[in-house]
Amino acid sequence: MSDPVGPLEWAAKAAFYCVAALTLLGGWFAVSQRNLFRAALGLALALFGVAVLYLFLQAEFLAVAQLLVYVGAILMLIIFGVMLTAGIADPAVPRWNRQAVGAALACGALAVGLVAAVLRAPWLAGAGKEFTLPLEALGRGLLGRYLLPFELLSLLLLGALIGALHIARKEKE
Amino acid sequence: MIVPVSHVAALSAGLFALGLFGALARRNGIGILISIELMLNAANLNFVAFSRAQGDGSGMGQAAALFVIGVAAAGAAVGLALMLAIYRHRRTIAADEIDLLKG
Numbered sequence: 001m002s003d004p005v006g007p008l009e010w011a012a013k014a015a016f017y018c019v020a021a022l023t024l025l026g027g028w029f030a031v032s033q034r035n036l037f038r039a040a041l042g043l044a045l046a047l048f049g050v051a052v053l054y055l056f057l058q059a060e061f062l063a064v065a066q067l068l069v070y071v072g073a074i075l076m077l078i079i080f081g082v083m084l085t086a087g088i089a090d091p092a093v094p095r096w097n098r099q100a101v102g103a104a105l106a107c108g109a110l111a112v113g114l115v116a117a118v119l120r121a122p123w124l125a126g127a128g129k130e131f132t133l134p135l136e137a138l139g140r141g142l143l144g145r146y147l148l149p150f151e152l153l154s155l156l157l158l159g160a161l162i163g164a165l166h167i168a169r170k171e172k173e
Numbered sequence: 174m175i176v177p178v179s180h181v182a183a184l185s186a187g188l189f190a191l192g193l194f195g196a197l198a199r200r201n202g203i204g205i206l207i208s209i210e211l212m213l214n215a216a217n218l219n220f221v222a223f224s225r226a227q228g229d230g231s232g233m234g235q236a237a238a239l240f241v242i243g244v245a246a247a248g249a250a251v252g253l254a255l256m257l258a259i260y261r262h263r264r265t266i267a268a269d270e271i272d273l274l275k276g
Contacts, residue, residue: 031195103197111190160247
């Protein structure tokens, strides 16, 4: 990793940290905004940032899947949910519950501890053999070695679809 | 990789802590769902980063990340349907006001 550092590499590093900062900012908006619609937009920023980080990690297929499934589908579901349940921006409604202070302290401690541990840990150098997974290998893996979880996942999605329809359906009086 | 893997892991730890805080402290049910999606994304980021750093030729890391995305989609669908049903019955989705089972 100590290659001669060219200006392009500096630019790539800077871009990476910018995207990382934007992702964290989006995450902060997502958990802190009182207006749930804005929180959903913060989530969109965070999800988009994670997709770009996948590109940096050379997982192109995952980046596209993230955009399609998360930004395209899950986020839209969430925004529908926000709009169908009123009172999202009511300033009289407290946005945090009673355990917010304790949760903030615990999560702050968790974050500090995890980051310190992660930055200090002696990482196994992957024998220097960084490896870009070809898309073909991923596809063969999904239809070969990981076929059972892949098919179970389709079953789970079908079950979730039917279950969600049944739960959200209007009851006949 | 253009940055050390520990920096990606640190970012993911920060994202996870943010999501955990949201899931613990948010009152609104949909806000809790949003926070859970954040935590799932943090875990996924680690899968992909480690898979890339360790030269994972079998695609295990990326396949696991794909499965997580799929399960998260199922979870979000059922969770939002639950929120809609609760809102229809109780006219609120504040998690600390839904206490029908509290006797």
